[in-house]
Amino acid sequence: MSLKRISTGSSSKSSNVTFEALPPGEYEGRLVYIADLGLQARDYKGEEKDPCQQISLGIEICGQTVTIDEEEIPKMLWTKPFHIFSKLNDKGREMEYYQVFNPEAEDGTVADWDAYMGAPCSVYITNRDGKGEYVGKVFEEISKISPIPSKYRSGVPEARLTPAIGDAEDDNNEATKAMYGLTRYVHAKRLSHIPS
Numbered sequence: 001m002s003l004k005r006i007s008t009g010s011s012s013k014s015s016n017v018t019f020e021a022l023p024p025g026e027y028e029g030r031l032v033y034i035a036d037l038g039l040q041a042r043d044y045k046g047e048e049k050d051p052c053q054q055i056s057l058g059i060e061i062c063g064q065t066v067t068i069d070e071e072e073i074p075k076m077l078w079t080k081p082f083h084i085f086s087k088l089n090d091k092g093r094e095m096e097y098y099q100v101f102n103p104e105a106e107d108g109t110v111a112d113w114d115a116y117m118g119a120p121c122s123v124y125i126t127n128r129d130g131k132g133e134y135v136g137k138v139f140e141e142i143s144k145i146s147p148i149p150s151k152y153r154s155g156v157p158e159a160r161l162t163p164a165i166g167d168a169e170d171d172n173n174e175a176t177k178a179m180y181g182l183t184r185y186v187h188a189k190r191l192s193h194i195p196s
Contacts, residue, residue, distance in 0.1 A: 016068070016069050016070070019066040019067065019075070021127055021137075021138040021139060021140050022061070022064060022075075022125055022140050023125075023127070024125055024126050024127055025124070025125060026122055026123070026124055026125075027061050027062070027064070027122070027123045027124075027125060028061075028062040028063075028120060028121075028122065028123070028148070028156045028157070029059040029060055029061050029062060029077075029120065029121050029122070029123040029145070030059065030060050030062065030118055030119065030120050030121070030156065030158075030159040031057060031058070031059060031101065031116055031117060031118065031119050031121065031163070032058050032059065032060045032076060032117070032118065032159050032161040032162075032163045032164070033057070033058025033076070033078075033161070033163065033164055033165075033166065033174070033175040033178055034055055034056075034057060034058065034113055034117075034164075034165045034166060034175060035055060035056040035057075035058060035078065035081075035166045035175050035176065035178075035179050035183050035187065036053070036055055036165070036166040036167055036168040036175070036176075037053070037054040037055060037056060037081055037168060037183070037186045037187045037190060038053065038054070038168035038169070038187065038190030038191065038192055039051040039052065039053055039190060039191040039192060040052060040053070040054045040081075040083075040186065040189070040190060040191065041191060042083070051191055052083045052084075052085065053083070053084050053085075054081045054082060054083055054084065054186060055081065055082065055084055055094075055166075056078045056079055056080070056081045056082070056179075056182075056183040056186070057078065057079040057097060057145075058076050058077070058078050058175060058178060058183075059076065059077055059078075059079070059121065059123050059142065059145065060074050060075070060076045060159045060160065060161050061074070061075045061076065061077060061123060061125075062156060062157040062159075063157060073160075073161075074159070074160040074161050076161060076178065077123070077125070077140060077141070077142050078142070078179070078180070078181065078182070078183040079097065079142050079145065080142075080182065081182065081183060081186045082094060082097070084111075086110070087107075087108050087109060087110055088105055088106070088107060088108065088109050088110070088111055089107060089108075090107045094111060095107070097145065098111045098113075099147075100121050100145050100146060100147050101116035101119045101121065101147070102115075102116065103147060113165065114165065117163035117164075117165070118158075118159055118163045120148050120153050120156035121145045121146065121147060121148060122145065122146045122147070122148055123142055123144075123145050124142070124143045124144040124145070124146070125140045125141065125142060125143065126140070126141050126143045127139065127140060127141070128141055139181075161178075162174065164178075166179075168187065168190055168192065169192065
């Protein structure tokens with residue numbers, strides 16, 4: 001399923017999750033999910049701007065697992081959500097992420113994310129302390145992803161999760177079902193989801 005670019009609902013089920021935060025550092029990963037977060041309101045210095053679609057990349061951390069409802073599954077982390085436009089732009093975050101998988105991408109072209117589903121990358125993880133009800137817990141965050149040189153890519157373990165591209169309005173899509181944290185929060189406040 002291709003990413004549907006938007007021009008100018010999530011499940012409330014709770015799960016029992018058991019994991020230990022990975023220490024900060026560099027890990028091998030693979031792009032397994034792209035979450036479509038729908039159109040998001042935006043402003044710049046108090047001035048309202050046209051809404052913009054956002055996505056988030058789901059990266060499986062190779063060789064790492066988490067236990068959800070007593071089932072051990074591969075560990076997957078989300079990048080911070082970012083805006084996408086009809087075409088890549090040198091100043092945009094999409095270009096930065098897309099060039100991890102396609103270093104030859106140029107300004108003004110349309111990103112073909114489908115072509116890179118399952119592709120390897122290096123993932124830099126940092127830790128942050130939980131707040132509020134999560135005080136005392138440590139969480140991982142992706143601080144950066146970077147390319148793996150082509151001669152080393154074959155040595156990166158294959159993903160265990162089946163790659164999927166989300167659809168902001170399809171709660172049964174695998175990428176949508178896998179959302180959590182900030183990615184799920186942003187998806188829930190998409191403009192098409194907000195009652196008028």
